[in-house]
Amino acid sequence: MRIPISALVGLFFTGAFFLAAIFAPLIAPYGMAEIVGGVWDPASSTHWLGTDAIGRDLLSRMIYGGQTTIFVASAATVLSFTLGSVLGFSAAVAGAWVDQGLSRMVDLVMAIPALILALVILSVLPVTLTVLILVMGLLDATRVFRLARAVAVDITVMDYVEAARLRGEGWAWIIFREILPNALSPLVAELGLRFIFAVLFISTLSFLGLGVQPPLADWGGIVKENSSGLVYGIPAALIPAFAIAALAISVNLVADWVLSRTTSLKGGRG
Amino acid sequence: MHPVLTLVVQRIALGLLLLLAVSAVIFLGVAALPGDTAQAILGQSATPQALANLRTEMGLDQPALTRYFNWLGGILTGDLGTSLSNRTDIAAAISQRLGNTLFLAGWAAVISVPLAILLGLLAARYNGRWPDKLISGATLSTISLPEFVVGYIVLYFLAVKWQLFPSVAMVFPGMGMMERLNAVILPVIVLVLVVLAHMMRMTRAAILNVMQSAYIETAELKGLTPMRVIWRHAFPNAVAPVVNVVMLNLAYLVVGVVVVEVVFVYPGMGQYLVDHVAKRDLPVVQAVGLIFAAVYIGLNIMADVISILANPRLRHPK
Numbered sequence: 001m002r003i004p005i006s007a008l009v010g011l012f013f014t015g016a017f018f019l020a021a022i023f024a025p026l027i028a029p030y031g032m033a034e035i036v037g038g039v040w041d042p043a044s045s046t047h048w049l050g051t052d053a054i055g056r057d058l059l060s061r062m063i064y065g066g067q068t069t070i071f072v073a074s075a076a077t078v079l080s081f082t083l084g085s086v087l088g089f090s091a092a093v094a095g096a097w098v099d100q101g102l103s104r105m106v107d108l109v110m111a112i113p114a115l116i117l118a119l120v121i122l123s124v125l126p127v128t129l130t131v132l133i134l135v136m137g138l139l140d141a142t143r144v145f146r147l148a149r150a151v152a153v154d155i156t157v158m159d160y161v162e163a164a165r166l167r168g169e170g171w172a173w174i175i176f177r178e179i180l181p182n183a184l185s186p187l188v189a190e191l192g193l194r195f196i197f198a199v200l201f202i203s204t205l206s207f208l209g210l211g212v213q214p215p216l217a218d219w220g221g222i223v224k225e226n227s228s229g230l231v232y233g234i235p236a237a238l239i240p241a242f243a244i245a246a247l248a249i250s251v252n253l254v255a256d257w258v259l260s261r262t263t264s265l266k267g268g269r270g
Numbered sequence: 271m272h273p274v275l276t277l278v279v280q281r282i283a284l285g286l287l288l289l290l291a292v293s294a295v296i297f298l299g300v301a302a303l304p305g306d307t308a309q310a311i312l313g314q315s316a317t318p319q320a321l322a323n324l325r326t327e328m329g330l331d332q333p334a335l336t337r338y339f340n341w342l343g344g345i346l347t348g349d350l351g352t353s354l355s356n357r358t359d360i361a362a363a364i365s366q367r368l369g370n371t372l373f374l375a376g377w378a379a380v381i382s383v384p385l386a387i388l389l390g391l392l393a394a395r396y397n398g399r400w401p402d403k404l405i406s407g408a409t410l411s412t413i414s415l416p417e418f419v420v421g422y423i424v425l426y427f428l429a430v431k432w433q434l435f436p437s438v439a440m441v442f443p444g445m446g447m448m449e450r451l452n453a454v455i456l457p458v459i460v461l462v463l464v465v466l467a468h469m470m471r472m473t474r475a476a477i478l479n480v481m482q483s484a485y486i487e488t489a490e491l492k493g494l495t496p497m498r499v500i501w502r503h504a505f506p507n508a509v510a511p512v513v514n515v516v517m518l519n520l521a522y523l524v525v526g527v528v529v530v531e532v533v534f535v536y537p538g539m540g541q542y543l544v545d546h547v548a549k550r551d552l553p554v555v556q557a558v559g560l561i562f563a564a565v566y567i568g569l570n571i572m573a574d575v576i577s578i579l580a581n582p583r584l585r586h587p588k
Contacts, residue, residue: 108288108292109295112559113522114525117559124550124552203416207418209544231429238423245415245419
């Protein structure tokens, strides 16, 4: 199997970001909230990326911030995938009113822009990591539901599903043993895109001041903290901005590759 | 009644029904969430008496359904309620800001739509050659960037480094048209960049899809120039999907505008919404949220209606 160069680049950077997130306390030269220098010191040999708005080491904050961003986005993606695909498959298998009920509910939620709905919900609930993950996961589950249902509807009419039903297998068997293995490749390709969406979403929320709360840092929050420096020509806020973009682009490259592989295997029909 | 008209009326009625359901989600769904609004406003140290007073004042002692219908009735008659944080009338506070936001989003739409279609046509014309690759590559990178990142990159380079435009989008009543345009130019650029990529990609895809048809081959064999084939034969048949994508992206501007307004400190609806989410001012958040959702649904309905109207098979029934 030959991996195209763009996918290799994507895999390399995605891997690097995840490793940096996992081993953050080992790599980061300073503590996350440690004040070690002046306000917006330029990059130097002791502070590779300079310092931030109140003199914390920017590189360390970037590494810890990446950990928060990637953790929240991954957790939300896992939640949305588990929930969305199980409900989507169930809707396709059960059909009739279960399908109608779930599908119309999803339509209703998708009729409201995700960011607006998230803002409305977050104005009532306390903004903690758990709440953020739940809100993002639930909102995104609607998108996964649509895809999972669409894929599963095509599979449920297959003969082997019919055979399983006639054997008297239960729902759980049909969903996990018959549909899931056959629906896996389009879902895996979608996984990357949903993860990017989650990264952009949590960054946007934090940037608006409604996501990850201090003293914890995440990339969107670091942009917010340092944004006032931009007007004086201090580019500190652009560093986390570029990190978000780099992560999104590298995951995108991998997802594109997975998508093209799965669609060519399936004869163009995901 | 003409069958197309029936379809259109049906679609609009369905949209209104959806809007009603959305208003219920925004009001009742939030009411069902755990958390006590009165407690959130007064804080943990509030006395039971103060809590009870505030609940009576806000009508929180009534059942949620009654409050919902009061709220809905108010909105239908133009009364959006009063803000909790500063006791002002929400409708009065919004009217100015809504105009500002529409001004910003309107200019972004006016610039991005023709530009996206033109670039999409070009990319389809030079499919697989360097103009296509350049356009596609550039759009792939803007798709991966969140709005606020695009905003700060544009702000840093255009406003701070090269000092071409003002960095803060200040507008106030009584400002001249040109001044106003100059003030919003950076947020407009950002919004254009945010929606341009997707619109362009979909225009390109829609046209390339049509290019597979037999009549395109006929047109080519007839000796028409490639641009003429695309413009006269492919584009009219790609109008429905293109219009759909354009409308969906305009609906997406609704979300983009929230973030971009915060980046450029623009006095619009988005800034107002974000400020009041932080203050946990539920009446404002619900009213503004409903307005955003209404615009979003409205544009989606418009997309459907236009694609119904653009379909000649529906226009000339047998």
